[in-house]
Amino acid sequence: MTDATALIDALDRAGYRLTEPRRAMAGLISDQTGHFTAADLVVDARTRRLGIGRATIFRALDLFEDLGVVERLDLPSGDHAYVPCEPIHHHHVICSSCGRTEDVDDPGIDAVTRSVARRTGFRIDSHRLELFGLCPACAGSVDPR
Amino acid sequence: MTDATALIDALDRAGYRLTEPRRAMAGLISDQTGHFTAADLVVDARTRRLGIGRATIFRALDLFEDLGVVERLDLPSGDHAYVPCEPIHHHHVICSSCGRTEDVDDPGIDAVTRSVARRTGFRIDSHRLELFGLCPACAGSVDPR
DNA sequence: CGTCCAGATGATACAGAGTCTCATGTAGGC
DNA sequence: GCCTACATGAGACTCTGTATCATCTGGACG
Numbered sequence: 001m002t003d004a005t006a007l008i009d010a011l012d013r014a015g016y017r018l019t020e021p022r023r024a025m026a027g028l029i030s031d032q033t034g035h036f037t038a039a040d041l042v043v044d045a046r047t048r049r050l051g052i053g054r055a056t057i058f059r060a061l062d063l064f065e066d067l068g069v070v071e072r073l074d075l076p077s078g079d080h081a082y083v084p085c086e087p088i089h090h091h092h093v094i095c096s097s098c099g100r101t102e103d104v105d106d107p108g109i110d111a112v113t114r115s116v117a118r119r120t121g122f123r124i125d126s127h128r129l130e131l132f133g134l135c136p137a138c139a140g141s142v143d144p145r
Numbered sequence: 146m147t148d149a150t151a152l153i154d155a156l157d158r159a160g161y162r163l164t165e166p167r168r169a170m171a172g173l174i175s176d177q178t179g180h181f182t183a184a185d186l187v188v189d190a191r192t193r194r195l196g197i198g199r200a201t202i203f204r205a206l207d208l209f210e211d212l213g214v215v216e217r218l219d220l221p222s223g224d225h226a227y228v229p230c231e232p233i234h235h236h237h238v239i240c241s242s243c244g245r246t247e248d249v250d251d252p253g254i255d256a257v258t259r260s261v262a263r264r265t266g267f268r269i270d271s272h273r274l275e276l277f278g279l280c281p282a283c284a285g286s287v288d289p290r
Numbered sequence: 291c292g293t294c295c296a297g298a299t300g301a302t303a304c305a306g307a308g309t310c311t312c313a314t315g316t317a318g319g320c
Numbered sequence: 321g322c323c324t325a326c327a328t329g330a331g332a333c334t335c336t337g338t339a340t341c342a343t344c345t346g347g348a349c350g
Contacts (some may be wrong), residue, residue, distance in 0.1 A: 025190055026308060038336075053300040056297090058337060076271075080336085093267045102265050108257045114232035116249050116276055122238045124203075124278035126221070133269035143331055164327060182306075198329040203308060223337090225307085278307055 003083045004030040010067045010087070024050045025060040034099030035073055039061035073101070073130060091128075095135035102135070147229040149175040155232070166197045166252060169207040173248070179244030180218055206268040216245070219226045236273075240280035 007026035012018055028038070028044050030034045038061055045052045062083060064070035068087030073094065075081050076104045083092060083101045109129060133139075152171035157163055173189050174181070185205055186280045206227060209215035213232030218239065220226050228237060228246045235248045254274060261270045278284075 017297065019346070021299070035182050051300085053222075054336095055301085055338080058316060059298085072223070076273075077226060078217070080223060093261060093266065093269065096270065102267070104261050104265060107255050108253060108260065112253045112257070112274075113276060115253065116238060117278070120249060121281035122240065122247070122276070122278045123284045124238065124276050125241065126278070127274065127276045128219075128221075129257075129272065129274045130270045131258060131269050132216050133224070133262070133267045133271070136266035139268045162326065163315070166328070196329085198331095199307095200309080200330085201328060204327085 002030045007064060007069055007084070010069045011063070013113045014067055016063065019055050021052045022060055022100050024052055025057065029064070029070065029084055035083045035094065035101055037079055037081050076132065091130065093133065095138055097134055097138035100135045147175045152209060152214050152229070155214045156208070161208065162200055164273065166201050167205055168194045174209070174215065174229055177229070180228045180239065180246050182224060182226050220237055220279060236275065238276045238278065240283055241277050242279055242283035245280045
């Protein structure tokens, strides 16, 4: 659950038109708890009879991703999921039980990439780090293992 | 380029049948340079007229992945690619120009995950780290940027 | 306000990845 | 060599994401 205005503002600031479908998309996204897939939004949009086409949903997601207010995750299952987040470099901790995500800032990865660069000779331009586990709430409930 | 026998041995050790299509798959995989996609293998198999069905290719890839001798990467493009590798926990550096990958062992991620766990309260079970950049060879040739 | 048009939309068709089913084939234990 | 459980290939199918294109509309400008 985030604020739809943040998404809309991002569009506005970047000079994109504030259309009805885009506002609706911002609403849909801000109502999601944890991560969500494009398919989730398609279902939600249809459930609420918003009349938004599939193509528009994919286009808006791309847009939000470009603006950095939504980020794509690659779940272990292979699915592509999205999370709304701040447009600064950071990583995500993902609860494998409830899907909740939390942002964490770069805690020491820079040192790691530098060390890898030194050892392999690669020039490292970017990286992706995703942490999977159980959030406090899920870990607290009857332990699944 | 890796050794096909390593893949075949892994199947054998895990008690799977050593069928002709599986041997052929091991050959195809070991001939790949850098990462490859399922589609690559489908094309290669058809080019060499190996008579291996698409389904079998996906099945064998899953199998090799389960055995840990092949690992799935999520490329920034969103594609799923695979790399043959050792069945121990490690990460990959991926050349975004030629696709070459190199394994790197865990250089300091443990500290990072522990620190994140402490700060977020999550119980972190697994993580994925992928580093993208240019390998020495590609960085050395006329610099693209 | 009304006009206007580039940018945005929805419907539809399409391409590709990955899965499922099922009849047939074969590895390898006996 | 026989036999059966496991593996395979063909093909249909589902789902994700993209391309096309005629229509619509936000918002700049008068």
